[in-house]
Amino acid sequence: MIDLIDVTAGYRNRPIIKNFSLRLERGNFVVLIGPNGAGKSTLLRVMAGLLPINRGMRHLDGKDYERYSRRLFSQRVTYLPQDRNLSLPYTAGEIVLFGAYARHGLWETLGESEQRRAREALKQVGAAALFDRPVTELSGGERQRVLLARSLFAGGETYLLDEPTAELDPVEEERVMHTFQGLSRKGACVVMALHDLSLAARYGNQLVLLGKTGAIAAGRPAEVLAAGVLSRAYGVPLQVERSEGFIITRSEER
Numbered sequence: 628m629i630d631l632i633d634v635t636a637g638y639r640n641r642p643i644i645k646n647f648s649l650r651l652e653r654g655n656f657v658v659l660i661g662p663n664g665a666g667k668s669t670l671l672r673v674m675a676g677l678l679p680i681n682r683g684m685r686h687l688d689g690k691d692y693e694r695y696s697r698r699l700f701s702q703r704v705t706y707l708p709q710d711r712n713l714s715l716p717y718t719a720g721e722i723v724l725f726g727a728y729a730r731h732g733l734w735e736t737l738g739e740s741e742q743r744r745a746r747e748a749l750k751q752v753g754a755a756a757l758f759d760r761p762v763t764e765l766s767g768g769e770r771q772r773v774l775l776a777r778s779l780f781a782g783g784e785t786y787l788l789d790e791p792t793a794e795l796d797p798v799e800e801e802r803v804m805h806t807f808q809g810l811s812r813k814g815a816c817v818v819m820a821l822h823d824l825s826l827a828a829r830y831g832n833q834l835v836l837l838g839k840t841g842a843i844a845a846g847r848p849a850e851v852l853a854a855g856v857l858s859r860a861y862g863v864p865l866q867v868e869r870s871e872g873f874i875i876t877r878s879e880e881r
């Protein structure tokens with residue numbers, strides 16, 4: 628469980644996240660939404676313990692982040708950054724197996740069962756066939772799935788994912804969202820930044836809307852996806868239709 632209490636954080640003397648509090652409990656599926664530059668990635672880095680905070684407190688399972696070694700922290704929290712740069716010619720299988728670092732240390736030989744689990748993780752994102760392919764030869768969407776498989780393989784109780792579906796086609800997107808929904812239903816905690824508001828509404832059980840001036844709203848999709856609230860965050864008039872899910876379009880300016 629992650630607790631952010633009145634956190635302020637940012638870059639040099641420029642706070643991006645201001646007096647922000649959020650409690651993440653088992654089974655939560657939280658989606659961070661908001662315009663470019665609102666601070667979604669920054670908030671994920673704060674939650675991943677990669678960016679220091681200037682004020683407030685952050686706890687993992689009731690203990691201050693400072694009390695965890697990086698390795699112990701990564702056994703519980705898995706973070707997928709937005710950067711999908713894979714420039715070394717490892718195979719997809721090897722990249723996934725690197726996800727075992729938090730459990731085993733880097734140089735320990737991984738046995739058959741870990742290899743099987745790595746294949747299984749690739750299969751979960753529809754990328755089983757990539758196991759022996761060098762990642763330098765993969766497309767953007769394929770690399771993204773390899774990194775997602777690594778996150779799944781690394782496991783942990785909490786997954787922090789920065790735009791995990793950015794380069795995926797709609798079918799792969801649904802598969803990935805469905806996989807993480809399954810994990811959250813089994814008690815994992817999932818936090819992801821997404822641009823697609825309809826997808827966010829369909830899968831998230833809690834949305835956090837960040838605007839240029841900080842967090843604007845947090846709560847159930849129906850509360851956060853009110854046209855007025857969204858329009859304020861994005862700075863353009865937006866229209867929200869509810870049919871089976873939510874359809875958000877830009878409305879005509881009046």
Ligand code: ADP
Pocket residue numbers: 638643661662663664665666667668669670820
């Ligand atoms: P989002 O993920 O919502 O697009 P970010 O968290 O990436 O937003 O960025 C929030 C703000 O922080 C932006 O104004 C961005 O320019 C700034 N920012 C992001 N990364 C850095 C950095 N490494 N150093 C300084 N400023 C940064």
